[in-house]
Amino acid sequence: MASGLAGQMLAILAALALAPILSGWVAQCRAWLQSRSAPPLWQPWLVLHKLFLREVVLAQGASPLFSAVPFLVFACMVTACAIIPTLSTDLPLSVVADAVALVGVLALARVLLSLAAMDIGTAFGSLGARRDMLVGFLAEPALLMVLFTAALGAHSTALASMVDVLAHRELAILPSLAFAGVAFTMVSVAENGRIPVDNPTTHLELTMIHEALILEYSGPHLALIEWAASLKLFAYSCIGIALFFPWGLAANDSPLALLFALPILVAKLALGGAVLAVAESVSAKMRIFRVPEYLAIAFVLAVIGVLVHILLGS
Amino acid sequence: MEPSTGDSRPMQGGAPTHDRTSASPPALLIRQAFPSARPMGGELATYHLTATQAQWSMAAAAISSDAGNRPESPSRLIALWGASDADGRPLASAVYGLADGLLWVDLPLDPQSRQYPDLSRAFFFAGRMQRAIFDLGGLRAIGADDVRPWLVHARDADARSPATDYPFVRVSGAGVHEIAVGPVHAGIIEPGHFRFSVSGEKVLRLEARLGYKHKGIDARYTQLDPILAGRLAGRVSGDSTVAHAWAYCMALESAAGIELPPRAAWLRALMLERERVANHLGDLGALANDAGLAFGLAHFSRLRELWLRESDALYAHRLMMDQVIPGGVLVDLDASMVPRIGQACRSMAEEVQRLRAIYDEHPGLQDRFRGTGTISTALARQLGMTGLAGRASGLGRDLRHDHPGQPWSALSVHLCLSSQGDVAARVAIRFDELLESLRLIEAIASRLPPGTHHRALRLPQGHHCGAGAVEGWRGEVLVGLEIEVKGDRSRIVRCHSHDPSWQNWPALEHAIIGNIVPDFPLINKSFNLSYAGHDL
Numbered sequence: 001m002a003s004g005l006a007g008q009m010l011a012i013l014a015a016l017a018l019a020p021i022l023s024g025w026v027a028q029c030r031a032w033l034q035s036r037s038a039p040p041l042w043q044p045w046l047v048l049h050k051l052f053l054r055e056v057v058l059a060q061g062a063s064p065l066f067s068a069v070p071f072l073v074f075a076c077m078v079t080a081c082a083i084i085p086t087l088s089t090d091l092p093l094s095v096v097a098d099a100v101a102l103v104g105v106l107a108l109a110r111v112l113l114s115l116a117a118m119d120i121g122t123a124f125g126s127l128g129a130r131r132d133m134l135v136g137f138l139a140e141p142a143l144l145m146v147l148f149t150a151a152l153g154a155h156s157t158a159l160a161s162m163v164d165v166l167a168h169r170e171l172a173i174l175p176s177l178a179f180a181g182v183a184f185t186m187v188s189v190a191e192n193g194r195i196p197v198d199n200p201t202t203h204l205e206l207t208m209i210h211e212a213l214i215l216e217y218s219g220p221h222l223a224l225i226e227w228a229a230s231l232k233l234f235a236y237s238c239i240g241i242a243l244f245f246p247w248g249l250a251a252n253d254s255p256l257a258l259l260f261a262l263p264i265l266v267a268k269l270a271l272g273g274a275v276l277a278v279a280e281s282v283s284a285k286m287r288i289f290r291v292p293e294y295l296a297i298a299f300v301l302a303v304i305g306v307l308v309h310i311l312l313g314s
Numbered sequence: 315m316e317p318s319t320g321d322s323r324p325m326q327g328g329a330p331t332h333d334r335t336s337a338s339p340p341a342l343l344i345r346q347a348f349p350s351a352r353p354m355g356g357e358l359a360t361y362h363l364t365a366t367q368a369q370w371s372m373a374a375a376a377i378s379s380d381a382g383n384r385p386e387s388p389s390r391l392i393a394l395w396g397a398s399d400a401d402g403r404p405l406a407s408a409v410y411g412l413a414d415g416l417l418w419v420d421l422p423l424d425p426q427s428r429q430y431p432d433l434s435r436a437f438f439f440a441g442r443m444q445r446a447i448f449d450l451g452g453l454r455a456i457g458a459d460d461v462r463p464w465l466v467h468a469r470d471a472d473a474r475s476p477a478t479d480y481p482f483v484r485v486s487g488a489g490v491h492e493i494a495v496g497p498v499h500a501g502i503i504e505p506g507h508f509r510f511s512v513s514g515e516k517v518l519r520l521e522a523r524l525g526y527k528h529k530g531i532d533a534r535y536t537q538l539d540p541i542l543a544g545r546l547a548g549r550v551s552g553d554s555t556v557a558h559a560w561a562y563c564m565a566l567e568s569a570a571g572i573e574l575p576p577r578a579a580w581l582r583a584l585m586l587e588r589e590r591v592a593n594h595l596g597d598l599g600a601l602a603n604d605a606g607l608a609f610g611l612a613h614f615s616r617l618r619e620l621w622l623r624e625s626d627a628l629y630a631h632r633l634m635m636d637q638v639i640p641g642g643v644l645v646d647l648d649a650s651m652v653p654r655i656g657q658a659c660r661s662m663a664e665e666v667q668r669l670r671a672i673y674d675e676h677p678g679l680q681d682r683f684r685g686t687g688t689i690s691t692a693l694a695r696q697l698g699m700t701g702l703a704g705r706a707s708g709l710g711r712d713l714r715h716d717h718p719g720q721p722w723s724a725l726s727v728h729l730c731l732s733s734q735g736d737v738a739a740r741v742a743i744r745f746d747e748l749l750e751s752l753r754l755i756e757a758i759a760s761r762l763p764p765g766t767h768h769r770a771l772r773l774p775q776g777h778h779c780g781a782g783a784v785e786g787w788r789g790e791v792l793v794g795l796e797i798e799v800k801g802d803r804s805r806i807v808r809c810h811s812h813d814p815s816w817q818n819w820p821a822l823e824h825a826i827i828g829n830i831v832p833d834f835p836l837i838n839k840s841f842n843l844s845y846a847g848h849d850l
Binding site for chain 2: 036282
């Protein structure tokens with residue numbers, strides 16, 4: 001149990017530190033692709049720093065739930081990052097929660113945020129909550145199907161053992177994983193509120209999904225939610241990397257293995273972030289009622305992945 | 315009966331002639347009813363007359379039925395406002411657009427009852443103007459349905475009506491709820507309140523509440539010297555400063571009966587087109603951004619910035635404020651700048667065409683643009699839409715094209731028209747007009763007539779009225795002006811600046827019906843109406 005403790009701690013610390021940087025990197029790439037001069041890589045950290053220094057302004061009639069949600073959501077995202085094999089597959093915490101629990105933890109954060117948004121009683125909060133639920137109830141089954149595709153190969157739903165199996169097979173494109181990969185990319189875009197599903201940089205209150213949910217938050221509360229949002233992007237990126245590009249993970253807790261795993265992870269994240277920025281820059285945001293179609297396609301692809309695995313055994 | 319487009323139109327310069335047989339039906343009718351009506355001097359033929367209540371209603375009925383009966387009819391109400399004449403008696407004024415010019419009808423009112431016949435049944439958008447007239451001067455339209463306050467929000471100070479919550483029209487039914495947006499928005503934009511009645515994401519009704527930028531422009535005019543007031547006109551709506559300032563100067567020049575030096579008119583046209591280009595560039599970028607394609611915003615912002623810097627180099631002001639002055643323009647264009655302007659226009663046109671190809675071929679963008687916020691030609695005519703949004707809905711009216719005074723007659727302005735009426739059409743019209751304006755700028759710069767760019771304006775003794783109308787980038791901007799000159803003292807008796815946003819704000823509320831809530835910002839941006847110009 002204690003064997004992987006250092007790796008586990010390092011994974012959590014890396015997630016906390018790198019998640020805002022990943023968001024900053026995507027923003028930077030987007031700016032470059034639009035021929036703009038980019039904000040610094042650590043801009044999200046500067047924003048977090050600014051927000052933590054500010055006072056909290058609570059809306060009239062806010063219940064204790066509203067104040068508690070930022071901490072709960074943040075905790076959910078840290079948990080998610082802790083059970084995903086980011087640096088090594090030797091994670092003590094991974095026995096606590098498997099892939100299904102991971103989806104549950106992410107869903108819990110979503111429900112909490114939606115409840116908090118409705119707690120205030122503004123039109124935008126309920127609008128955002130409604131839209132977020134629309135995205136969520138379609139995205140979660142697709143995400144589960146993607147994880148099941150990988151789980152079928154490993155005969156386990158524990159993330160660490162899934163990734164262990166995937167990392168030690170020979171380099172080949174498995175048809176089932178190819179379908180799952182496409183589905184997972186589509187789900188990640190929707191879940192993280194990126195273009196074409198949602199626009200994280202919009203100032204138009206009527207078009208927002210995630211931003212509408214958190215419109216009433218301020219100061220440290222907002223900082224925690226922003227941090228949690230970047231942790232979510234980090235978590236999804238790491239799931240993607242772990243499932244579809246697992247090579248380079250440390251199999252044990254030796255300092256040398258972890259030392260090698262970290263730069264490999266950073267390189268993969270940088271590549272993934274750049275790809276996300278390209279995809280976002282060339283797309284326009286779709287109409288909200290196209291989102292169900294979009295997520296239905298993701299679900300069908302994920303199901304095809306499962307079926308292909310059962311039929312072809314690969 | 316199609317109005318002839320031959321030489322029978324009374325036009326600028328010299329004594330206008332009118333051939334009664336070829337005038338449009340309402341113009342003919344009105345001229346028979348008002349044999350004394352004579353066009354005022356100035357760029358645009360304007361018939362100015364004082365009416366009785368019966369004549370006031372008759373003119374409105376004739377023009378609205380002509381507009382309703384003939385799809386191609388140019389007859390329309392342009393502006394409606396209330397004022398006081400030189401002796402302080404209340405007046406209601408309406409300006410109509412006809413095939414052969416403008417018709418300005420003044421209706422003197424009884425100072426006690428302060429009432430005038432309602433026009434909102436004949437012209438849909440007149441309702442809000444009438445509410446504004448009541449707010450600003452206490453003149454009431456007899457028989458108007460909607461008498462809620464409009465521009466002035468807190469009227470408890472003068473006790474005309476208690477300050478109560480604004481009674482929005484309620485939509486009831488299962489699952490219907492309201493979304494209130496503004497006047498403070500999440501972005502840095504002008505203030506306005508929008509009340510959506512929605513069922514899920516579908517908008518059943520939108521009602522706007524404006525007036526947050528009301529500052530009393532019409533009243534302020536009367537405290538200013540007629541020459542200096544041009545500066546105020548240029549600040550009615552900052553993005554249309556050239557159009558508003560030109561309309562004011564045109565009205566003042568028409569009142570003073572002077573003819574503008576040709577070079578001055580050409581230089582004003584140059585600035586008006588520059589203004590159109592700058593605004594269209596900004597809107598095209600913002601439209602893509604509102605659809606989530608930030609790439610478009612980045613590039614159009616870059617082009618707009620280059621364009622504004624070029625304006626700054628030419629006029630020492632990025633928006634060309636205070637460049638149009640009574641009697642001409644402030645600075646002449648140096649001949650050495652002409653090649654530079656031509657070069658800038660050509661390279662701009664090239665870049666815009668490249669970006670247009672990207673917009674046109676982007677499936678995601680086109681999916682958002684097409685079929686969104688559609689207004690059919692029939693509805694547009696019913697709503698009395700004007701300008702760019704009107705042309706996108708098939709209403710082919712453009713003052714530069716319909717009443718080509720100088721310099722437009724020498725440039726043969728191409729009328730950009732679409733009948734689709736959706737956001738995509740308003741985008742396409744912007745692209746078309748942008749390229750047309752670039753062509754016009756190059757043509758104007760290279761064919762500038764010689765002569766003076768400014769002639770000192772001497773105001774003649776007595777009372778004089780004048781009107782000016784200019785096709786700004788949003789649509790027709792109109793100024794109606796009365797001045798009084800006694801000895802060496804001159805004053806503005808009444809003056810009204812009309813922005814085309816008055817016509818198109820109600821159209822926006824119709825465009826959103828049946829669309830979904832998240833498409834509103836896109837539809838709103840495709841109209842991009844002025845709050846300041848409307849709230850006065």
